[in-house]
Amino acid sequence: MDHYFSDAPGTPEKRSSIEFTVNDTGYRLATSSGVFSAGRLDAGTAVLLRKAPRPRRGVYLDLGCGYGPITCVLASEAPDVTVYAVDVNSRALALVQENALALGVSDRVIAAKPEDVPADVVFDGIFSNPAIRIGKQALHEMLLTWLPRLGPDGEAWLVVAKHLGGDSLRDWLVGQGWAAEKEASQKGYRILRVGRGE
Numbered sequence: 001m002d003h004y005f006s007d008a009p010g011t012p013e014k015r016s017s018i019e020f021t022v023n024d025t026g027y028r029l030a031t032s033s034g035v036f037s038a039g040r041l042d043a044g045t046a047v048l049l050r051k052a053p054r055p056r057r058g059v060y061l062d063l064g065c066g067y068g069p070i071t072c073v074l075a076s077e078a079p080d081v082t083v084y085a086v087d088v089n090s091r092a093l094a095l096v097q098e099n100a101l102a103l104g105v106s107d108r109v110i111a112a113k114p115e116d117v118p119a120d121v122v123f124d125g126i127f128s129n130p131a132i133r134i135g136k137q138a139l140h141e142m143l144l145t146w147l148p149r150l151g152p153d154g155e156a157w158l159v160v161a162k163h164l165g166g167d168s169l170r171d172w173l174v175g176q177g178w179a180a181e182k183e184a185s186q187k188g189y190r191i192l193r194v195g196r197g198e
């Protein structure tokens with residue numbers, strides 16, 4: 001079965017574009033069939049972009065970037081921000097590269113498969129609308145792979161729908177020793193802030 005999180009979606013590429021506004025700036029990004037929420041900006045991603053504080057400088061990870069709405073906003077809003085846009089879906093990676101190029105930020109956007117991110121890169125922060133539908137075990141493994149790559153003061157900002165387990169994910173993160181707080185809640189989505197704590 002073909003999923004948006006396939007490595008190489010088997011469906012023919014049907015291209016389109018999405019328009020949205022964040023902080024009074026309008027974006028028009030290329031999307032395609034076979035990538036997550038190709039028809040409109042995902043409601044959870046919109047809540048994350050509304051609620052999460054913006055970095056001014058540093059190196060960030062957009063974990064599960066899709067066609068790149070989070071990456072493109074972070075990189076466009078701050079000229080000293082570099083974003084690793086990471087996804088398992090090669091079509092998504094091609095789109096995020098294309099979108100970064102069109103926005104003039106491609107020199108600060110590195111689109112990569114998870115295994116291609118150099119092991120010594122330390123992130124000042126992680127932003128993610130994580131792929132809940134890969135299953136709880138895979139989700140947990142993914143988070144335990146990337147959260148330890150935060151710098152000492154780094155934080156992850158995650159959006160998870162309440163009905164997809166936003167609250168239990170927070171509890172699980174706390175059980176794993178992370179400081180995880182529900183920072184905001186809107187339209188059925190939880191915004192979690194995750195850090196190393198004391």
Ligand SMILES: C[S@@+](CC[C@H](N)C(=O)[O-])C[C@H]1O[C@@H](n2cnc3c(N)ncnc32)[C@H](O)[C@@H]1O
Binds near residue numbers: 005086092129
């Ligand atoms: C909920 S979508 C969010 C996409 C995009 N950030 C957005 O807001 O539209 C989650 C993304 O995670 C990707 N993904 C699935 N498993 C992954 C993994 N193990 N590592 C990185 N990305 C993964 C999927 O291909 C998908 O693009």
